[in-house]
Amino acid sequence: MAHYKAADSKREQFRRYLEKSGVLDTLTKASLRSCYSRKSRNRAASPRTGRNEREV
Numbered sequence: 001m002a003h004y005k006a007a008d009s010k011r012e013q014f015r016r017y018l019e020k021s022g023v024l025d026t027l028t029k030a031s032l033r034s035c036y037s038r039k040s041r042n043r044a045a046s047p048r049t050g051r052n053e054r055e056v
Helices: 002-021 023-045
Strands: none
16 A cells, blocks of 8 residues: 555645646646637537427
8 A cells, every 4th residue: 555655645746746847737728728618619600599408
């Protein structure tokens, strides 16, 4: 079990490093921007039928 603690400790240190350097915030913002732009492109490209796509 000591092996797992060492791996968890290194993982936690790396996570803190990413937080301090701002990498996590940048990745989160970029992924959200990408997600929202895809949704808006899909809405603009699909015809509005007034029905939910799952009902089709």
